[in-house]
Structures are given as C-alpha cells and as structure tokens.
Amino acid sequence: MVHTLSADTHAAQNNPAHTPPPLAATIGDNPVRLWGMTSAERLRRQCVRNGVTEVRAWDGQDQGRAHLLLRTDWVFDEVLVRDLAKRPGTILVDSRNQEPVAAHVAADEAAEVAQMLNNSRVVPAEMAERLRVLVPDDLSSSYNHALRKRETPFLLRLTPEALPRIEQRMFAGSYKGVTDVVTKYVWPLPARHVTKLCAVIGLSPNMVTGIGAILMLLALWLFAEGHYLPGLAAGWIMTFLDTVDGKLARVTLTSSKWGNIFDHGIDLVHPPFWWWAWVAGLSAAGLTLWGWETAAIVIIWVGYVSQRLQEGYFLKRFNLDMHTWRPFDSFFRLITARRNPNLVILTLATLLGRPDIGMALMIVWIVACFGVHMAQIIQAEQASKKGPITSYLSA
Structure with missing residues (x-):
C-alpha cells in the first residue's frame, strides 16, 4: 500500500521560480488504527504539518507534478516525512x-516508483542508479532539538500484531x-494509557489542558485556604494532565499554535502563585514561617523569575538549552527547583504533618538551584572562550 502526497516544502527545490508544488495521492488503505486514526489519516496529518496542500486517490496521472510517496503499511517518524519532503530524487x-x-520523485517517475513500492521488496538496481537510496539514519538526524534528546527516527511495519509495540514506541518518542x-x-506508564483513552474517545489536547487549568485554579484556592492534602491531589492530577496533553498532541499530530500558547502559558504562570498561596494558607492551618512570610514570598518570586531569566540568557547567549550542555546539566534538570520537584518536597513534608517546613525547605532549594545555574553560566562563559559550546546529545 502506498500513499503519494504533495508538499509545498518541496516546491522550488531546484528552481523556485518555475517548479510548482507537487501533488498528493493515496494508494490502498490499512485498517489498523494508530491512536484512534487510520494510517492514511496519520500520513495526511504528518504531511499537512510539513507543507502538504493536497491529498487525492492515486490514479496513475502525474499531472506534471512531483510526488512524495508513502506506504500505509509502515509508520513513519514525522522527521522522516519532513526530511524526505526536502529531498527530491x-x-x-x-x-x-x-x-x-517511501520516495520523493519527479512527475515522470511517479507511476514507476509507485508501482515499485507496491510490488517490490527491493529497489531495482537500475532505479538505484538514478535515485538516491537512503535509510532513516542517512535521511534524518537522530538529535531532536524540540524534545531535547538523541533518538533514531522510527520506521515500523504496521500490523495488528505489532500495534501495541508501535504505539509504545511512538509514545516514548x-x-x-x-x-x-x-x-x-x-x-x-499511566500517561500512555490515558493518552490512548483520550485519543480513542476524541478528547482533544486543548480539552485536556482546559481540565488541567480548572484543577490548577482549584489547587490554588485549596492551598490558600490551608487545605494542603486536597490541594496537592488537585495539583498532582493537573501536572499529570500537563504531561498527557502534550503527548496527546504529538501522537495524534493535533498540536496547534493556540494549544501551545494555552498549555505553555499556564505552565509558565501558575507555579509562583501556587507557592504564594501555600504561604498564605499557613495561617489558616495554624502554622507560620516564623515571621519570614514576606521574605519567603519575595524569594519565591525572585527565584522563579531569576531561574527563567538564567535559562533564557543561556539559550540566547550560547544558542543552547542550559540543560542539554553536559550530562550533569541534564541530571540537574531532574531535580532543579521547578514545579514538580518542588511539589515532591511539599508533598513529603505535608504527609509528615509539616507543610511549613516543606515550604522552608523548598525556599532553601530555590536559592541553592539559583547558585547552581549561576555556576553553569559562568562555566559556559569560560568554555565558550575556546569556541562554541555544543550539546553532548548532538555529538
């Protein structure tokens, strides 16, 4: 089975003034559904995200346009579709x-190559002499800048028996x-199952984000009222859904500019308000920070803003995410004073009956992490004197 799809990202690869964008067509179908959608629909969404403008049934007519051909009995990492669209021939x-x-070929070769993809298990020698033959590693880089990791692009045969393994691999990706x-x-593990449920029942990433936003506000109110355990329950569910919405958007290829703003806007804004509410709620719970409440709130806000500024400075100064420079930097991202590690501190302390001590420990950790990030910046400045610094993941 083959999909042939057009992508205006290929348009004008060699002659931008005269080469029209390629056409799109599909051949055959695969009934196996990935994350609630057919392989054909997944291919369509992948190509749309990478400039595809048309999808039609392949009728053997090239109409003078180049084609991107994709078999529906294989599952492609999106980076492969994107990069193949940029590599005619x-x-x-x-x-x-x-x-x-798969293939990206000129109009006069589309029918021949489509037939080969449908019927052959090897590229004929004569065809290999005319066209580049690449494996995934040759076509695409294994370093994903957006997800901050090194991982070989996946290319998997889609069968009913392989579906659980494929979806697990896609989710991990x-x-x-x-x-x-x-x-x-x-x-x-739990996020993969909830993500699959959301995909099957048609719950969109923005819907999941919306539920998380309601829980975020509920946690804020509960913290401010000194109801820490119920607030932590709401907060942890919100953080879990914050994982689900992004994964749902990626595996179903439904991410959008608005969804990204909605999700990341909430993530960026709410943490210091949670910590302020926690401090405010101590009096309702009959506890104090021993007269340091105002200082605590100042440290929380200054520390939060400073950490974001440190990360922003590092990225702008070195064109590199602070947490991907060295193995230590990636390790420290696991525990640095961001929302989830801070919630771990507060949860453990609250379970022991001392949310006040939990907040005190969190504040100490915020200050300590500020110092570590300053040291990372200083070390990067020194290292950059010898040449540009790069991520160990892209080596």
Missing part, C-alpha cells in the same frame, strides 16, 4: 531489509529526553 528504505517504503524526575520516571 530519493527513495527511503528500511534499515533492516532494505525494503523500499513524544517524550522530552531532558525533564524533571516525576515526568521522566513516574508519569510515562
């Missing part, structure tokens, strides 16, 4: 068996490689 083959699975300890080690 290319056939993509499976690394293990050298089986042809949607995860950031450098993140906090809870997101990296606690949430993946």
